[in-house]
Amino acid sequence: MSTTVNTVLGPIAAEELGVVAIHEALLSVVPGAQFAYDIEIDRAEIFEVLRDKLEAFKAAGGGAIVDRTGMSHGRDLPLYEALSRTTGVHIIASTGMGPEENLGGYFLTPQTNPPTPWPAERFAELFAAEATEGMVLPRVERRASAGLVVTTQTAGGATPTDESLLRGAARAAAQSGVALSFSAPADPIVALEAVLAEGLSADRIVVAGLDRAGSAATARAVAERGAYVAIDHIGQSEAGLISDDDRAALVAELVAAGLGSRIVLSSGAVGVAKGHPGTDVAYDAVLAGFVPTLAAHGLDEDGIRGILVDNPRNLLAVKEA
Structure with missing residues (x-):
């Protein structure tokens, strides 16, 4: 595996990342919302809001944020470049898309002919190019390479297009050497098996959203297969999510089972949301509130550092072909 990570300012040494928030959103825009008459997108105002939030994250000890929004949900690469230069926070942007409704x-x-959804190979070609040649700006300009391939399946069950997206994303990750993050609310294990069947190594996969009610057994099964478990709604308490205390207990359980190297953490914060509700949680929720809870559940300093620094560093380091 290489020792570099793709950031919006170009590749950096993986050791430079520091504490990583693995699943966040900077600017999140519902596709089409930018054209709505009642939605204003003031880039100067958005910059100021995100700058303040990133500076608070850095002040708390944060080093890098992964923007998991993908390529069609508001990703603004020039904005992210300016934010990274101004705040000193490394920003890793992602390629990919989903679910079908988006x-x-x-x-x-x-x-x-006959009509079928976009085939997986078309999605693979699209995403792999963004991870190797650079992410696209309208219309044809490319910027820095994506540092993660992402996709999400429909909550009620994967559609044929969702399946093409997932398999295409897995192929793109294998071809480009960057990792894959996916969310499959209906059946994460079936989705994981599909990704593994595409030839992607388990240690290049992170399964998102495994801090929901009833997901503890799934989280352990994912970790036992060698993939990463994302506990990525820290600080949030909406219906269907477990509490932070239960999240810490789940982390402690996985660590006790020898699976601590398979855990990554995040708050799932949305810095600026347009066209959908944001989340009332800060990027520093893990550092400011959750780390003491982990300590109360018996994790020592080395164990916590491994989860916050070592695990995401290993996941995000580009795998050499």
């Missing part, structure tokens, strides 16, 4: 009509247009 795709534009172009990606849902039947491309074969």
Whole structure:
């Protein structure tokens, strides 16, 4: 494995990342919301809001944030570059998209005869290019390479397009050497098996959203397969999510089972949301509130550092072909 990570300012040594928030959102815009008459997108104002939040994260001890929004949900690379230069926080942007309901009509247009969803290989080609040649700005300009491939399946169950997205994302990760993060609310294990069947190594996969009610057994099964478990709603308490105390207990249980190297943490914060509700949680929720809870559940300093620094560093380091 290489020792570099793709950031919006270019590759850096993985050792420079420090504490990583693995699943966050900077600017999150519902596709099409930028054209709504009642939604204002003031980039100067957005910059100021995100700058303040990133500076608070850095002051708490944070080093890097992964923007998990993908390529069609508000990703603004020039904005992220300016934020990283101003705050000193490393920003890793992602490629990918999903679920199906968030795709534009172009990606849902039947491309074969007889008509089928976009095939996995088309998605793989699209995402892999962003992770190796640079992320696209309208129309054809490319910036720095994506540091993560992401996709999300429909909450009620994967659609055929969701399946193409997942398999395409897995192939793109294998081809480019960056890791894959996916969310499959209906059946994470089935989705994980599909990704593994595409030839992607388990240690290049992180399964998102495993701090929901009833997901403890799934989290352990994912970790036992060698993939990373994302406890990524820390500080949030909406319906269906477990409490921070239960999250800490789950982390402690996984560590006691020898699976501490398979855990990554995040708050799932949305810095600026347009067209959908934001989340009332800060990027420093893990450092400011959750780390003491982990300590109260018996984790020592080395164990906590391994989860906050070593695990995401190993996940995000680009794998050499």
